[in-house]
Amino acid sequence: MKKPSLRRTLAERILVLDGAMGTAIQAKELTSADFGGEAHEGCNEFLCVTRPELIREIHESYLEAGADIIETNTFGGTPLVLEEYGLGARTREINLAAARLAREAADSHSTPAKPRFVAGSIGPTTRAISVTGGISFEDLASNFDRQARALIEGGVDYLLLETCQDTRNIKAALLGIERAFAAAQTKLPIAISGTIEASGTMLAGQSVEALLASVSHLELLYIGLNCATGPEFMTDHLRSLARLSPFPVACVPNAGLPDEHGRYLETPGMVARILERFVSSGWVNVLGGCCGTHAGHIRELARLASRSRPRIAAPPRVSALSGIDYLEITEEMRPVIVGERTNVIGSRKFKTLVCEEKFEEAAEIARAQIRSGAQIVDVCLANPDRDELKDMRSFLELAARKVRVPLMIDSTDERVIELALSYSQGKALINSVNLEDGEERFEKVVPLARRYGAALVVGTIDDDPNQGMGISRARKLAIAERSYALLTSKYGVPPEDIYWDPLVFPCATGDAQYAGSAVETIEGIRLIKARFPGTKTVLGISNVSFGLPPAGREALNSVFLYHCVQAGLDLAIVNAEKLERYATLPEEERGLAEDLLYSRGADPVAAFAAHFREKKPATRAVGAKLPLLERLPRYIVEGTKDGLAQDLDEALKAMKPLEIINGPLMAGMDEVGRLFNSNQLIVAEVLQSAEAMKAAVAHLEPFMEKAQSASRGKILLATVKGDVHDIGKNLVEIILANNGFEVVNLGIKVPPEQLIQAVREHRPDLVGLSGLLVKSAQMMVTTAEDFARAGVDTPILVGGAALSSGFVDRQISRAYTTGTVAYASDAMSGLDLAKAIVNPERFAKLKEELAEKRAQLQAAGGSASVATQEAPARRSALIEPLQATPEPPDFERHVLRNTPIERIWRYINPLMLYGRHLGIRGSTVRLLERSEPAPDAKAQRIWDAVQEIKEEFKGTALFRPSAVYRYFRASGEGNTLSLLSAPGGNAAPKALASFEFPRQRRENGLCLADYALSLEEQQRQGLVDSVALFVVTVGKGVRALAEQLKDRGDYLKSHIVQALALESAEAYAELLHEHLRASWGYPDPPELTMMERFQARYRGKRYSFGYPACPRLDDQATLWKLLEPVEIGVELTDGFMMDPESSVSALVFHHPAATYFSVGQKGGPDDDNR
């Protein structure tokens, strides 16, 4: 039977891979005997030898479920992994057995209409070379070589590098496989499947785009994603892959994430529903299942595949590079900056560090360049006095982990280039090749670029015996044409991987051959770009200013760069830390630089050099002497204190202090105001004037007469119990004390018993009570009652923002049956009243007046109460009762502790974190989100700081998330939402708790209870309605850390840590809410973007207590009883706030009409502006 080719079948339809092998084996509950003894227990691969029928059975189950491809049971089949069970020596035997088992099973199910294929599974081993180290690149390659040989021998159809977490491992595997193919004298297709962690990248840091760029030089069977998370989380990555990949695309997710009991939560239906969105979006060619999936999942996927069409690849051709990060060289981002300081030829500092073997510090230079804006880092260690190969190894060993951007490997030694390429996870740029020695260098270096996946810098130099270097624009183009023809046709280099270097020469050294060379370079760029539009250009900018004074070099470099970019330059090798912005250069300097570059004028070099040797300073002046009464205001106007005290003493001989203040000094202040208004003074000067005025008043104060020497009387002052506001009371104290009263200030929150005791102790003439709060007014009534009960009759003065004379007359005075209460509307009236109270005649009169007023009030009938205007508790007609309700998977309480923080961070709304909290403009946040450089350095700095903090704290207790959630059967009656016992049996549902929600006070006003069906409706329709409650938390200890950071003066970091914790909690709420929707059976549509998710454009809504639709914060207590979030470390404070603060609690409704609203009269849907 002739089987159709795999590639052709893949082009025709969506193929289905099998499901999990590991969890299927686990489910068999095997013993050590099954594994051939305790030493081998857990080595699933060895089961191919010890229990082949069992593995065959699993293969059969998947084939029967409809899988087109089954994988060999060889995920851990490298000698490295097998040796952990002492089986390294049996690598060939195990892999061969596995391949044959799968082959036999596949062949037995294969038909012409549905051929079955075998993928030789190659896992990532137990080492990620960029992350864990512990193995050399060469050893790793040799491991893969041994495994691949056996799989090829066993008859697999292709080799599948799966669960790839580190592209350096992939590169090692590819090298090993290349050797295995050579040994077997055959070549099989290769597929790569990466694993994107919750962080949004592979374990070693690469994004899916960076991975694709790193392997796009190969002819892959397909590229895909597997493992790590559930399918939902793959959405964005898969979308990117589908957009960019020239190869077919595979999606092989887990059945969601396991809960704390290790149960994978997504059913076949849930997984298929999500994958259906991917398929219908045209993103997928291969479907399959990873951890937690079983034959049931594969059956669903096979059904889905059979009714769907495969993705048709039409990716754009892009010039892309990658390090850990992906970099697409686009027209909009020109010029991409290549940092030039990690170059022993160009940087003395770097050279010294390398010579001293301080590689850690040398690697920091690379990081510093990136911080300053470098998007690629040029690395050159070609010091003729040292071993370049050794230095490159030592440097990259450290730098490869620190540097995320693509590398430009700058060497003439192909051994060094190959070594450096083996250290790069991504697609590097080799600097450079040329035709100086004919094709020799192409022959040595270009194959390396093809093997490891690298782009090439091609210098416009050839083997012309007269002038190898292309100086004129025409020569540059001619050399480029010759090189292009060779590279693209003979060596198979795609045009987008060619980066021309049209060469830069010093323009001011006086060397005749380089006269006018700058403009030739500029025009050379233009010509080459026009001739080969699919290629890119690169230049080492600073060569142009070689030999000029240092002050002018940066200006000249900047102007030269500007003109090169205008001509089409894509990449600029510059010192990113010193790059001047062209726009900020003075016009004159730009002109001088342009004269030099374009050889204009008699001696542009001399003019340029002279300009940059000039500098300038600045100065200021003072005022004069006048007669005394004119001098005094002048002190104030001029804001000077020199001589002020003497002149004030002089003035005191003829004037009283207050006359001096209100006379010449105030005149001075008035003049200050006038001058300030007419813009003749600036704020700083006005402040100096105010200081001078203050000094004058301070000097005059001791000469002022005291109001009275003997005490007028004694007053006790207190802010009543429960109130901490004492400003008013303290001012009264100042006023009274300044007016001869002896004041005993009892402070704040003074309870009646303490006041009574103080009255007995101090025997005051009057008591002053103050309070700001409404409840303080009530407390004054209570205090007055207690005074009366205790027999105190001392007159009371009351005052404070919450009091009115009416309240005092009606309430407090009635309570104080034993004494007099008077209301002081402000401190001055308080002083008047105090004076009256200590004067027997005036006091008698005051009492009379008060009594008369209060009697009139009583006659008038006191206060009238107005009827309440509560809205009727009737369901809003705007919310239609549902005819069908979604079914939650269970009504159990779930605790999640293993959600990866990186996954949560993907759900952070960047506009909230970077915008709202950290102050970056929305448009800038969007640029940064797209990995584009920020238009201002501050935004970039903040962005980078957040990333650093994430790195620093991820995995620590600080960002260890946990959650608790539960679905509840629910019913809505009037304004009450009742949470009921789980359905089941014949017993009537029992009420577990209920919430009373306010209703909008208008016709058809909304109330949250409307979003659940009444019990009667549920019973009538045979439905069960439900809601969910959850609490998520992230930042245990954030506040303490933030305080520490603040104390250390690290304000930005302190702020970022707090903001990140808060937004992480919000993000977790978003993520969990998404999970709840999916579990309810209505996952978000695939086209729903994160931004739309942040705008809550999905079915149902979540509500947190304290928000406008459910403003009662004390409902938190009910939620706490139901969910017991204490188990995940979230406490409820007295004020119903959550501790840690970075926690979110919510009540979730699924009703499609659920919306955010305010219970206010004007409020309507979306009124609270979320």
Add this chain to the structure above:
Amino acid sequence: MTITVERRTTGIGSLPHHNIDAALAHSFRMGIPFLPQIPIRNPWEFMIAQALEGLPGLEVDREGIASLNPDIWASRQRELQARLERSFAEAPRNAMAFADFEPSPAISSSWQPFLWELSERRVPHAKIQLAGPMTAQWALKIQGEAPGSAAERLPELSGQIYRLVMARALAMVRRLRQSGIQPLVFLDEPGLYGLSRSNPKQVLGLQELRLLIQTLRKEGARVGLHCCSNTDWEAVLALGLDFLSFDVALSLENLLAAPEALRNFLRAGGRLSLGVIPTTRSAVLRSLNVKALLAETLDAFGERFGEEPELLRRTLREALYTPACGLALHPVSDAELVLEALEEYEAFCREALG
């Protein structure tokens, strides 16, 4: 000065929410959004601490009472002084001169979010509020001593407080202006409760306040003063304010007792910010008769300005309407009720005034 907004409602400042989002949502439901202060999150968001952050040795207890450790202040106050002087010196040519004095998230969790929301929503006006220098000086105490003791004991302190408050206000105003937003700065001065024009220090304080108002106005802000107690209204009305904010139930009568000063203030373009909704108990709020409240206010104004219907009409049409006081110490549900009543009041008012 014209403020063109659909609804002339705004808040006083403090809110009871525990969540920035919720507080901002509340604020942005006002005609003129205001910077929420949410001290339930953090006592440093109480007004004195918020105004004085950066003062060396400043401490704040759980209730928001600010005190100063004089030793720490003495040892480090020169640094602050130098920073202030540098900022004021650079102010004319450097738009960012006061950037260091913007409220940090430690004292205003809402400031950055507020700015961001304003800019994203392209809101033309925004209200911010800050404790005024007189209240800040009179409230700050040395621990264990009486309020005001800090400025009494440390002669250089009051000048520094004044500069600090001014720098913070300028920082906030500039930041808003840079975002294309017209700032309304309200200086919160409950301390004017004890104002006496025979006290030279207070006369001086008024002068300083006048200069601060002048400075903020020159920076393009509209400046208001909120005093939630009665005071020497004549003196306050003469400060050159754009807005005078007060609790109508508590102070309208007293304010109207200075009709000439009020008339001059209004004729010079001054506006009132009327704290019309009592910040009282939930039960009272639920049974509030907003129409009756409005009628009372109109009657009170009518008694004094009945013969000048145009001035009265303009005054009330151009006034802002606010709760009587901050809402931090109330439940969130009361804040909703207050907002509801405020909107109702403003709508009735518009209807009544045409």
